Amino acid sequence: MPELSPRSAKPRVLIVEDEAPLSTMLRYNLEKQGFRVEEAADGQEALLRINEAVPDIVLLDWMLPNLSGIEVCRQIRRGSATRDLPVIMVTARTDEQDAVRGLNTGADDYITKPFNIEALLARMRALLRRAGGSASKGRREFHDVVMDLATHRVYRNGRGVHLGPTEFRLLDFLLQHPRRVFSREELLDAVWGTDIHVEPRTVDVHIRRLRKAINEAGEIDLVRTVRAAGYALDTESH
Template sequence: MAVDQPTVLVIEDELAQREVLSYNLEAEGFRVIKAADGDEALLQVEEQAPDVIVLDWMLPGVSGIEVCRRIKMRPELRRIPVIMLSARSEEVDRVRGLETGADDYVVKPYSVIELMARVRTQLRRARPSTVGERLEFDDIVLDSETHRVTRGGQDLKLGPTEFRLLSTFMEKPGRVWSREQLLDRVWGRDIYVDTRTVDVHIGRLRKALCKHGGDDPLRTVRGAGYALG
């Protein structure tokens, strides 16, 4: 698995549909995790913190609408884009899905090519660094295309790991990331790294960010992890 590979959670109870979606998403370069029902979906969202969620309305047990509602009620999860899939094409159903918190609504049967485009659109919003966008937080500027970071107009020299860490924090300022989530996002799930390694690289990132003065923008949340701002 590529490090920092964007993750899509596919929540679909029909096996054939789930596999078609997964195949096409993986071909687009996404890491795919899957869930076949609402309860499993909520557990995966909690543990995996995906970048985008593709969610079927009709699920056994907890419905897709309820899954979406519960995700959007959680401050730490509500920024994850949700694309809802449904055979319901009436305007009232679209409105209900969007009012529940879905970021997009796609009617079945759908074009796989169009759905992939919609996923990429939501990813640009959720993880702008993956498409080369410039990120800013206070006086820190990160240009993911040129791999350049400045603070107060002065260049900062960051190693690859510190750069990926800072990208993760700057995409979602204020969000608290656990060490396990940072390991998943920055190092990759297929690579074994001790959680203490995160602390080492956070220390290096802090040193680089404060090299030319200024307050430490990284916040340690005891028992939870780290956050920017």
């Protein structure tokens, strides 16, 4: 089974729309799709809500009372906390120009009314996927182990190391909290997920495979076993 969001359960979407019927329709559909929905009826309210708590994505109507969608978008791009916030512009005009201008003001995507709810969902998912990916992507290191998230590669002391998906996630997690000890249960929650059922001892097996993969003859064992407590990434075994 593929997993979706390693971060939070429900993505939060802010709908900025002054036409109540449309807004209601959207809320209904988005909630059915597992979004947590918030609403704002004009530009000012939108910025207020965003500053209170940054949502995962914003649906922004083009024409708004008080502050136009374009202006709201500009403001969003200005703030450092909201610079990468995905914004989808919703516009009634079909003119290409408008759409382009929307993009130039910083919207990540746009859609014209009337729109297909499926199309909207597809774009939202795409943006969320992109944003989520780029945020956590980078590189992790510990001692002489390097993990490159973007290329999905792991190196020990320069030499490339092959890991299975689970070992990869396991190491990924451990690399995020070096030296800290985690119980088998904690590891299961973090690496496998909370709602699956797997024997705690299964962790042992994956730890072993991880060890086998990253430790070569002459190298120190980077995985520390802490009896009656769990495992940790560490340079000193005992």
